[in-house]
Amino acid sequence: MIAKTKNNYDDANFDQVSSYKDSIDDLVMKHKIDYIIDLHGLAASRPMDINLGINLGHNVETNTKLFDTLKSMLKNDGFVVTVDQPFSGGSNTIAGSSKSKHQNLWT
DSSP, X not given: OOOOOSOOSOOTTTOSSOHHHHHHHHHHHHHTOOOOOOOOOOOXXXXXXXXXXXXXXXXXXXXXXXXXXXXXXXXXXXOOEEESSSOOOOTTSHHHHHHHHTHHHHO
């Protein structure tokens, strides 16, 4: 697990260049990591407990069964789960950029 615990006045999910993303990329290559789950807290005012940002399916296209299982497990445990709302996990995010860079590992 890698965790960002310091505010560097950046946002690795929106910045195209990020030392945090570089660290994740290094781990993916070194350990041939199969899955990345980028967890964030949501504001208490949001109507959902968990948002699964999968970039309209692009981030999970080779692992749809695993994604569907995760979503079902969360819902069965009573969590309110949304997909791509309010955040989609687009191409600049941790998951999206890693998927683009390491697609050969996951196909």
